[in-house]
Amino acid sequence: MKNSIRLLSTTSVSVIAAVLLGTSAQAETELTFVWHAGTCADALVEIAKDYPDKSVKLVPALVPYGPEWHNKIASEFAIQGDGFDFAMWDSQSTAEFAGGGHAVKLNDIFASSELLSAELFPAASISQYGEYPDNSGNFYGLPMNQDAYGMMYRRDLFEDPAEMAAFQEKYGRELAVPQTYQEAKEVAEFFTRPDEGLYGWGQMGGREYDFATTASNSFLWSFGGELYNPETYEVQGYLNSPASIDGVQAYVDMFNFAPPGSGSWGFDEVNAAFQQGQLAMAMQWFYFNGSNADPSVNKFAEGTAFGILPGAVGRDGMFRRQFSVGGQGMGINKYSKKLPELTAFMEWYFQPEQQKRYAAVCQTGLKAVLESDDWQGLNSYNAQFSTALQYLNDYWHLPQYPVLLDQLQEEISNAITGTKSVEEALTDAAKRHERTLERAGYEITRSDSTPEVPDQEITPVGTKEIIAVN
Amino acid sequence: MTVTDQSQNSTPTRRSSAATGRKKSSGRLMIFGFLSPTLLILIFMVAYPIISLISYSFYNFSALNPHEGYKWVGLDNYTYLLSDKALWQRFIFTGKFVFVCVSLQMVIGIFVGYQLQKKFKGRDVIFTLLMMPMMLSPVVVGFLWRYMLNSEWGVVNYLISSLGLEKVLWLSQATPALFAAAAADTWMWTPFIILLATAAFRGIPETIYEAAEVDGASPAYKFFRLTLPMSAPVLFIALILRLIDSFKQYDLFFALTGGGPGSSTETVSFAVAKTAFNYFYTGEASALAVILLFIIIGLSMILVRHLNKMGEKY
Numbered sequence: 175m176k177n178s179i180r181l182l183s184t185t186s187v188s189v190i191a192a193v194l195l196g197t198s199a200q201a202e203t204e205l206t207f208v209w210h211a212g213t214c215a216d217a218l219v220e221i222a223k224d225y226p227d228k229s230v231k232l233v234p235a236l237v238p239y240g241p242e243w244h245n246k247i248a249s250e251f252a253i254q255g256d257g258f259d260f261a262m263w264d265s266q267s268t269a270e271f272a273g274g275g276h277a278v279k280l281n282d283i284f285a286s287s288e289l290l291s292a293e294l295f296p297a298a299s300i301s302q303y304g305e306y307p308d309n310s311g312n313f314y315g316l317p318m319n320q321d322a323y324g325m326m327y328r329r330d331l332f333e334d335p336a337e338m339a340a341f342q343e344k345y346g347r348e349l350a351v352p353q354t355y356q357e358a359k360e361v362a363e364f365f366t367r368p369d370e371g372l373y374g375w376g377q378m379g380g381r382e383y384d385f386a387t388t389a390s391n392s393f394l395w396s397f398g399g400e401l402y403n404p405e406t407y408e409v410q411g412y413l414n415s416p417a418s419i420d421g422v423q424a425y426v427d428m429f430n431f432a433p434p435g436s437g438s439w440g441f442d443e444v445n446a447a448f449q450q451g452q453l454a455m456a457m458q459w460f461y462f463n464g465s466n467a468d469p470s471v472n473k474f475a476e477g478t479a480f481g482i483l484p485g486a487v488g489r490d491g492m493f494r495r496q497f498s499v500g501g502q503g504m505g506i507n508k509y510s511k512k513l514p515e516l517t518a519f520m521e522w523y524f525q526p527e528q529q530k531r532y533a534a535v536c537q538t539g540l541k542a543v544l545e546s547d548d549w550q551g552l553n554s555y556n557a558q559f560s561t562a563l564q565y566l567n568d569y570w571h572l573p574q575y576p577v578l579l580d581q582l583q584e585e586i587s588n589a590i591t592g593t594k595s596v597e598e599a600l601t602d603a604a605k606r607h608e609r610t611l612e613r614a615g616y617e618i619t620r621s622d623s624t625p626e627v628p629d630q631e632i633t634p635v636g637t638k639e640i641i642a643v644n
Numbered sequence: 645m646t647v648t649d650q651s652q653n654s655t656p657t658r659r660s661s662a663a664t665g666r667k668k669s670s671g672r673l674m675i676f677g678f679l680s681p682t683l684l685i686l687i688f689m690v691a692y693p694i695i696s697l698i699s700y701s702f703y704n705f706s707a708l709n710p711h712e713g714y715k716w717v718g719l720d721n722y723t724y725l726l727s728d729k730a731l732w733q734r735f736i737f738t739g740k741f742v743f744v745c746v747s748l749q750m751v752i753g754i755f756v757g758y759q760l761q762k763k764f765k766g767r768d769v770i771f772t773l774l775m776m777p778m779m780l781s782p783v784v785v786g787f788l789w790r791y792m793l794n795s796e797w798g799v800v801n802y803l804i805s806s807l808g809l810e811k812v813l814w815l816s817q818a819t820p821a822l823f824a825a826a827a828a829d830t831w832m833w834t835p836f837i838i839l840l841a842t843a844a845f846r847g848i849p850e851t852i853y854e855a856a857e858v859d860g861a862s863p864a865y866k867f868f869r870l871t872l873p874m875s876a877p878v879l880f881i882a883l884i885l886r887l888i889d890s891f892k893q894y895d896l897f898f899a900l901t902g903g904g905p906g907s908s909t910e911t912v913s914f915a916v917a918k919t920a921f922n923y924f925y926t927g928e929a930s931a932l933a934v935i936l937l938f939i940i941i942g943l944s945m946i947l948v949r950h951l952n953k954m955g956e957k958y
Contacts, residue, residue: 240902241918241922244922245921245922248708248921248922248924249921251708252707252708252924270708273709274708274709274711275709275711276708379816380902380904381901381902381903381904381905381906382902382904383902433795433796434795434796434811434813435794435795435796435811435813435814435815435816436795436796436816437813437816437905438815438816438901438904438905443794446797447796450797452796573709576922576923576924577922577923577925580918580922580923584903584904584906584907585906587904587905587906587907588905588906590816590905591816591817591818591905591906593818593905593906593908594906
């Protein structure tokens with residue numbers, strides 16, 4: 175009898191505890207976010223574990239980098255669902271999601287919050303990652319993870335006396351990290367030794383998502399080309415201008431010094447080839463520098479150095495250095511029912527203490543951290559990253575971004591495989607882009623003539639002298 | 645009298661016809677009652693989406709931006725698509741892909757299935773192992789083959805170069821990419837043909853082979869004149885299923901080639917998915933899906949009719 179009573183009471187206590195625990199579990203607020211899987215998403219989850227309000231739990235809904243990442247967010251917006259509360263999306267997608275009315279306008283949060291404001295972030299960053307329309311002062315995203323196209327190279331090869339002497343003899347100048355793509359071509363050619371399994375250059379050229387476009391754009395802009403005229407919406411004469419063709423041709427030519435088949439590579443393949451010692455230099459996002467600097471991942475990590483991408487001397491004699499902005503802004507789902515909890519989390523997360531932890535592995539957008547004395551020394555590439563920020567360029571802050579991107583991807587891929595010449599590919603891309611813009615209701619105003627070097631007309635950059643940065 | 649007689653005679657007839665009518669109507673009611681849940685599900689799950697799809701195809705709108713409105717465009721989406729050279733290229737590529745991989749799958753599947761109907765030690769283990777690729781997700785297969793076909797460090801090129809042959813750029817050239825995709829699809833789906841072929845072959849009575857043996861039939865004669873004709877209906881079903889499935893292949897290409905290089909490995913289904921969920925051109929994507937739907941229905945009807953004829957013959 176005693177045992178029965180003890181069993182009964184134990185069971186009752188267990189049931190009550192289970193009910194109470196169940197109730198408290200139900201009371202827990204889950205903030206779900208969508209991002210592509212990787213170091214930075216892991217860092218966010220890790221930091222969030224220390225969020226003081228233990229009733230709030232961060233739930234990652236991670237997808238691989240690529241179109242399914244965009245499509246997951248877009249599909250949820252299309253059904254006006256609250257399957258996630260916030261998401262990290264590409265800067266170019268802000269136009270699509272904010273323009274579609276699916277993202278929360280952050281100005282309202284800035285107005286009511288004592289801790290969050292646009293001033294926490296560099297003006298250029300918050301504009302790049304969250305402003306729509308351009309220069310409107312309306313923000314839909316915070317610079318969650320800044321990124322830039324960069325370069326990594328084998329310092330051990332560049333500093334090898336035998337290599338230095340051989341290069342000097344062959345090219346009549348010192349072996350150095352290239353400042354222009356013209357120099358990069360020579361250095362890449364020098365290190366291309368298929369018999370030794372070594373190639374001079376690695377870059378992305380894959381058909382998926384933005385692999386070929388972000389890489390080729392860096393060449394196109396540096397040679398003075400442009401994708402379109404944002405005032406008149408003309409694409410023909412800009413995307414296929416002589417300067418744009420020069421740039422994309424230089425990009426395509428670099429595959430001659432890259433491993434065979436690299437025309438279909440994404441960032442994974444570039445990383446793998448570099449980590450296996452197949453590449454002397456590679457174009458890669460700063461995002462991956464953390465793993466490429468890690469000796470447990472990259473067996474050449476100790477001999478690896480990180481730098482800034484070269485520029486180019488265009489046909490007008492001007493030197494330009496411009497490359498693609500990467501990274502993502504953090505936007506809020508308008509259909510989320512947890513805005514107060516999310517705002518409180520953001521107020522905590524965008525504090526220097528948390529952002530310093532984040533900046534040790536990824537690139538923060540918080541001004542207080544970026545301007546702190548110790549930030550540049552947090553790892554071996556932050557110093558270059560801070561320099562790289564001034565050369566960033568972005569493209570198509572238009573809701574039609576996914577269509578324009580896919581069309582350019584297809585045509586650049588055609589140029590890489592040789593199915594079309596660079597000029598044919600860019601001309602076809604320009605025609606398709608104009609058709610897409612017209613279909614979306616943009617009125618294209620035709621100019622009497624289009625410039626040979628479009629950059630001279632559209633936000634001109636460039637110097638007469640080559641400015642060395644590496 | 646005549647009238648009385650007639651009335652007397654007609655009463656039971658009327659009664660019986662009324663009873664038959666009641667029986668018929670209650671029978672119909674019962675049939676309708678039994679069928680109605682299925683019909684409702686069919687209407688809700690099949691008819692409604694198809695009708696919606698067809699109606700969407702006459703509009704220009706985006707599911708992502710419904711506030712931009714629904715613009716009636718009539719047949720514009722169809723005329724735009726059917727006049728687009730790129731779409732025809734996708735149809736041609738899809739046709740090539742279907743032809744190459746279904747042919748390979750049928751030939752290999754029937755051959756292996758024929759061998760597996762024979763009794764030998766370890767047959768069941770081999771059979772089980774052969775079924776494994778079919779159990780994987782097409783996306784996983786795509787990524788797996790993507791790594792295997794990597795031009796520099798993929799195992800396929802490693803084997804090719806160890807034979808002293810030149811490495812092949814499998815995924816960065818259009819023609820090799822087609823064969824790479826066909827190889828991956830064949831690896832994954834040949835087991836399905838093996839499964840059905842083995843089942844069909846094992847269903848043929850042993851006595852028929854014994855009789856043929858007595859008549860002195862050669863193994864080739866037995867295979868081509870007995871085994872194949874007698875298992876033709878099952879093999880034909882396998883062919884229909886593979887044709888339809890290959891025709892709408894999307895996920896394998898998504899993971900393996902991303903539709904590239906250029907757009908050389910974009911199937912029609914790939915184009916539908918891209919237009920619907922990347923571009924969010926919902927009206928245009930609906931029109932493309934309707935075109936694809938009618939092609940698949942047409943193809944299925946032809947093949948099913950042929951299958952029925954075959955059923956009557958055997």
